[in-house]
Structures are given as C-alpha cells and as structure tokens.
Amino acid sequence: MTLPDELAQLHILRTRGLVLADQVTDPATMAALEADGLVLRNRHGLVLTPPGYRRHRRMLSDLRSTLPLDVVRDAYAAFVAANPIVEDACVAWQLSSREVGTAREISRMLRDGLAGASRPLDRAGVAVPHLAPYPDRLRAALTMSEHDRRFLTSPAVDSFHSVWFQLEEDLLVTLGLERPEDDGHHGSSDLHTVLPSAVPVDDGRGGATVVPLPVGPGRDPATPGPLSSLEPPPP
Incomplete structure (x- = not known):
C-alpha cells in the first residue's frame, strides 16, 4: 500500500531528520505542509516541527492496521x-x-x-x-x-x-x-x-560543518530538540 501524499512527505522527513531543498520529491505537498506549520524550512533544508511529528505519528498509526506487519x-x-x-x-x-x-x-x-x-x-x-x-x-x-x-x-x-x-x-x-x-x-x-546521526551544512564561510539531526537516540520524536540546533557553530 502506497502512503498518501501528505504522509509520504512527512515520513521522509521523519526517517531522514532533514531533507535538502533539492531532494524534495513532491514540492506542492511539501509547500502545503509548510503552510500548515508541520514543516519548517531553514537555510539548511526542511525539518518536521513538533506538530509535524505528531501528525505523522497519528496518520501512520491510523494506517498501520492495514499494513502487512x-x-x-x-x-x-x-x-x-x-x-x-x-x-x-x-x-x-x-x-x-x-x-x-x-x-x-x-x-x-x-x-x-x-x-x-x-x-x-x-x-x-x-x-x-x-x-x-x-x-x-x-x-x-x-x-x-x-x-x-x-x-x-x-x-x-x-x-x-x-x-x-x-x-x-x-x-x-x-x-x-x-x-x-x-x-x-x-x-x-x-x-x-x-x-x-548528522548532516553536513554550509558553514557560511565557503566550507561545511556537520550538525546533529533534530531527532536523536533517546529523544521522543514528538518533542525534538530545539530547531536552532541545526544552526552551524559561530565563526
């Protein structure tokens, strides 16, 4: 069973943590999720917001009974x-x-x-x-x-x-x-x-730095760390 468009995009973000803008597979759906406050776009890419994590959890839970687990x-x-x-x-x-x-x-x-x-x-x-x-x-x-x-x-x-x-x-x-x-x-x-679990991001000085994803081991996915954790260290 193929995931519905909204859940598919939420699921990609949930499992990857951060998606670069040029890796988005469904720009129209992603834009709608941004407008609804479920996805945040920053200069590094796109991440789920806490409401986005909760929406994904709820939608996947509703679908799980139909999957061949x-x-x-x-x-x-x-x-x-x-x-x-x-x-x-x-x-x-x-x-x-x-x-x-x-x-x-x-x-x-x-x-x-x-x-x-x-x-x-x-x-x-x-x-x-x-x-x-x-x-x-x-x-x-x-x-x-x-x-x-x-x-x-x-x-x-x-x-x-x-x-x-x-x-x-x-x-x-x-x-x-x-x-x-x-x-x-x-x-x-x-x-x-x-x-x-980390991603490379532009450090603003022509190079790159590696920063942790907003969700990590031991954290509740519905309450990720501050999104500012995706900011690179100061020069």
Whole structure:
C-alpha cells in the first residue's frame, strides 16, 4: 500500500531528520505542509516541527492496521541479524588509515551484511512500497564507494551507513517500535559515537560543518530538540 501524499512527505522527513531543498520529491505537498506549520524550512533544508511529528505519528498509526506487519517484522529481524556485520565494518573503516585495500575489505563486509538481509528486505519492499528503495540505495552506495570512499560512511553523501541508519529508523517507525537502547547507536564506544546521526551544512564561510539531526537516540520524536540546533557553530 502506497502512503498518501501528505504522509509520504512527512515520513521522509521523519526517517531522514532533514531533507535538502533539492531532494524534495513532491514540492506542492511539501509547500502545503509548510503552510500548515508541520514543516519548517531553514537555510539548511526542511525539518518536521513538533506538530509535524505528531501528525505523522497519528496518520501512520491510523494506517498501520492495514499494513502487512509480519513481512516488516521479518525484514527487521533480518536487519538486526546483519547489523553487527555492518557496524563492525563501519567502525573499522572510521578507525582505519583509509587505504584502498582496506576500503575493498570494508565494502566486502558491507556486501555480506546486505546479502544476509536482502531477501526479507526485498519482500518487505514489495508489500510496503515506502520500504522498497532501500536495497537499491544501499547497493548504489557500494557501487559509488568503488570510486568515492565517502559512500562507505560519510554523512555528506548518501553513504551506506547513512542509508542503513535510515532503513533501521523506517522499519522501527513503520512497526511502531522505539529504537532499542543497545542497538549499536548508543554508548561511548560504539558506532553512534564514531558516526553520529548528522548532516553536513554550509558553514557560511565557503566550507561545511556537520550538525546533529533534530531527532536523536533517546529523544521522543514528538518533542525534538530545539530547531536552532541545526544552526552551524559561530565563526
């Protein structure tokens, strides 16, 4: 079942945290959401407002009973099984000297992780269309990483890690689950510390800085942190 236009745009913002203006897939619907105060546009892109989070939660809750959640649960179980391989690979890359041979090994590990989850994810994408793009986006990141190593883990591009994190968020949100406290994105020595959920933004000086998304682990999505947290640090 395809999501209604309004819910589809809210859902993209909910799972990604921030969407750049040139990444908006339905400008007319997004403009209407802005006019209703559900979406805020700032110089970095578009984010949900607290009323937007609540509207998304309510609309998805109403729709959830019509979704084949057993298929989504299978996909999430496959994701959880593959997640340690992916996280080990991403952390190893972050801590490495970024050599070509290391990049190839990391890419192989990520391919192995994706291969273990691909069939359940593909089935979920057929049954729940908003989940369909993830396997192709992950495969595309691996292909791009052969020429541009940023596509392994960098938040500045649609990297494997960025898409993998969005996939987890989408599976959890679709199922109506909270992010587990020990899912590998928390703590002082795990992947969340090495690779925080963040986005690159213009620093106003011809460069870029990375800022945290307005929703993060341990926060209630309906009460995100201040939107001013998306402002880059002063010069």
